[in-house]
Amino acid sequence: xxxxxxxxxxxxxxxxxxxxxxxxxxxxxxxxxxxxxxxxxxxxxxxxxxxxxxxxxxxxxxxxxxxxxxxxxxxxxxxxxxxxxxxxxxxxxxxxxxxxxxxxxxxxxxxxxxxxxxxxxxxxxxxxxxxxxxxxxxxxxxxxxxxxxxxxxxxxxxxxxxxxxxxxxxxxxxxxxxxxxxxxxxxxxxxxxxxxxxxxxxxxxxxxxxxxxxxxxxxxxxxxxxxxxxxxxxxxxxxxxxxxxxxxxxxxxxxxxxxxxxxxxxxxxxxxxxxxxxxxxxxxxxxxxxxxxxxxxxxxxxxxxxxxxxxxxxxxxxxxxxxxxxxxxxxxxxxxxxxxxxxxxxxxxxxxxxxxxxxxxxxxxxxxxxxxxxxxxxxxxxxxxxxxxxxxxxxxxxxxxxxxxxxxxx
Amino acid sequence: xxxxxxxxxxxxxxxxxxxxxxxxxxxxxxxxxxxxxxxxxxxxxxxxxxxxxxxxxxxxxxxxxxxxxxxxxxxxxxxxxxxxxxxxxxxxxxxxxxxxxxxxxxxxxxxxxxxxxxxxxxxxxxxxxxxxxxxxxxxxxxxxxxxxxx
Numbered sequence: 001x002x003x004x005x006x007x008x009x010x011x012x013x014x015x016x017x018x019x020x021x022x023x024x025x026x027x028x029x030x031x032x033x034x035x036x037x038x039x040x041x042x043x044x045x046x047x048x049x050x051x052x053x054x055x056x057x058x059x060x061x062x063x064x065x066x067x068x069x070x071x072x073x074x075x076x077x078x079x080x081x082x083x084x085x086x087x088x089x090x091x092x093x094x095x096x097x098x099x100x101x102x103x104x105x106x107x108x109x110x111x112x113x114x115x116x117x118x119x120x121x122x123x124x125x126x127x128x129x130x131x132x133x134x135x136x137x138x139x140x141x142x143x144x145x146x147x148x149x150x151x152x153x154x155x156x157x158x159x160x161x162x163x164x165x166x167x168x169x170x171x172x173x174x175x176x177x178x179x180x181x182x183x184x185x186x187x188x189x190x191x192x193x194x195x196x197x198x199x200x201x202x203x204x205x206x207x208x209x210x211x212x213x214x215x216x217x218x219x220x221x222x223x224x225x226x227x228x229x230x231x232x233x234x235x236x237x238x239x240x241x242x243x244x245x246x247x248x249x250x251x252x253x254x255x256x257x258x259x260x261x262x263x264x265x266x267x268x269x270x271x272x273x274x275x276x277x278x279x280x281x282x283x284x285x286x287x288x289x290x291x292x293x294x295x296x297x298x299x300x301x302x303x304x305x306x307x308x309x310x311x312x313x314x315x316x317x318x319x320x321x322x323x324x325x326x327x328x329x330x331x332x333x334x335x336x337x338x339x340x341x342x343x344x345x346x347x348x349x350x351x352x353x354x355x356x357x358x359x360x361x362x363x364x365x366x367x368x369x370x371x372x373x374x375x376x377x378x379x380x381x382x383x384x385x386x387x388x389x390x391x392x393x394x395x396x397x398x399x400x401x402x403x404x405x406x407x408x409x410x
Numbered sequence: 411x412x413x414x415x416x417x418x419x420x421x422x423x424x425x426x427x428x429x430x431x432x433x434x435x436x437x438x439x440x441x442x443x444x445x446x447x448x449x450x451x452x453x454x455x456x457x458x459x460x461x462x463x464x465x466x467x468x469x470x471x472x473x474x475x476x477x478x479x480x481x482x483x484x485x486x487x488x489x490x491x492x493x494x495x496x497x498x499x500x501x502x503x504x505x506x507x508x509x510x511x512x513x514x515x516x517x518x519x520x521x522x523x524x525x526x527x528x529x530x531x532x533x534x535x536x537x538x539x540x541x542x543x544x545x546x547x548x549x550x551x552x553x554x555x556x557x558x559x560x
């Protein structure tokens with residue numbers, strides 16, 4: 001088992017002993033973003049202090065070095081998820097990646113007779129781009145029923161999928177309930193009906209080994225900042241023949257070979273076609289360092305530690321009176337709860353007053369209340385640097401029932 | 411209202427207005443007589459409509475409805491009670507003092523009555539929006555009238 005205490009030495013946010021409301025910071029909001037190790041900061045600094053230049057067509061060494069760096073980055077990311085280098089598109093993050101699939105692929109090929117299947121547990125970024133496709137093409141949006149517990153299963157997909165279904169867009173790990181969906185089975189069912197499987201990997205890729213070939217997903221989207229990398233850099237994976245079929249949503253510098261006054265354009269082949277404008281080169285340096293850092297620790301080790309932490313957290317939280325846990329049996333590091341009689345945001349504010357960072361509200365999954373019946377919840381989410389002390393701090397704070405407005409009178 | 415209100419009493423006042431709000435309901439009778447402002451937030455689930463009935467530069471009635479957290483419910487409820495019967499000028503003065511208090515500036519506590527229970531909101535900066543959402547709605551209505559008068 002890896003040692004989170006040793007790992008913390010790699011992170012300035014821990015080494016700097018950051019305080020919140022006078023307490024040592026307990027950071028349990030890792031589903032929203034993660035801390036950056038020194039290695040990532042150093043890589044970004046390297047770009048800023050030693051390698052600053054643009055990519056593409058600079059006939060000088062610095063530029064060539066950055067072209068090579070971007071090529072290396074495609075290889076590192078490709079290796080990380082078992083994809084070909086040319087199947088990796090750099091985006092600003094998961095949201096942009098899913099928008100590219102929706103607007104660059106679905107809006108081009110779907111018609112009013114087609115259907116896109118989602119679930120009520122999806123994040124806004126995996127719902128609203130598809131709503132836009134529906135608005136543009138007239139295609140239907142339907143929802144795969146969740147199990148009583150809140151899971152997506154291949155069986156439930158089979159109940160609603162038909163030959164009209166062209167895209168199934170679901171998260172591998174949902175961001176509120178934190179269940180790990182069996183994407184391999186779900187992709188198989190989708191393919192049996194001729195549909196594509198677009199997987200939202202924002203909450204899965206940072207926490208477990210994800211192999212796009214083994215899962216046989218058609219698209220995978222994820223963000224750098226949720227896996228210890230910088231904000232503003234993310235990845236769209238697509239099977240190459242699909243990337244070739246996609247239209248660029250953004251056009252301009254760097255994505256074309258030539259264009260003429262008669263409005264004709266010859267685009268570069270994918271992935272360059274889908275990367276108009278200057279890349280987030282600094283972010284790419286950071287992303288490469290983050291992925292190498294995670295690989296050095298080992299994705300299996302990260303998954304094991306998080307499972308252990310989850311078990312420990314549940315064992316404490318389930319004995320706290322009046323605490324309602326919505327996803328006790330989920331597999332990920334996400335635990336979502338409410339305190340009976342306490343408004344979720346008041347609970348999160350109270351935790352803030354104890355130096356504990358959790359998130360309250362709907363967590364961007366604004367359809368999920370149709371399923372849980374709760375308008376707002378509090379979510380704690382762990383990573384491989386989460387310690388037992390962090391979990392103890394949360395459990396101890398929650399035990400202090402009845403004083404949840406203390407934050408206002410401290 | 412004495413400034414020396416104890417934390418326990420402040421808590422009690424907030425909880426009372428949250429659990430038994432007096433003004434959390436849609437207006438009775440003809441809704442069209444009321445000015446209304448819808449307020450919602452990207453950061454939380456607050457989603458309320460504030461209704462104000464005005465006549466002769468005076469707030470005749472004020473109420474609100476919708477989904478709101480403890481802090482936004484009780485702060486808006488207290489605000490409605492404070493505003494009913496006030497002239498526009500009085501109402502604007504109270505809103506100004508309340509905002510000064512929330513943002514840790516000098517303020518006139520005499521006109522705020524129970525609203526002073528939110529004096530510590532700035533310590534939890536993420537909740538300033540909750541404590542002001544209803545007040546901002548009212549302010550919008552008052553501003554609107556101010557411009558009409560001109």
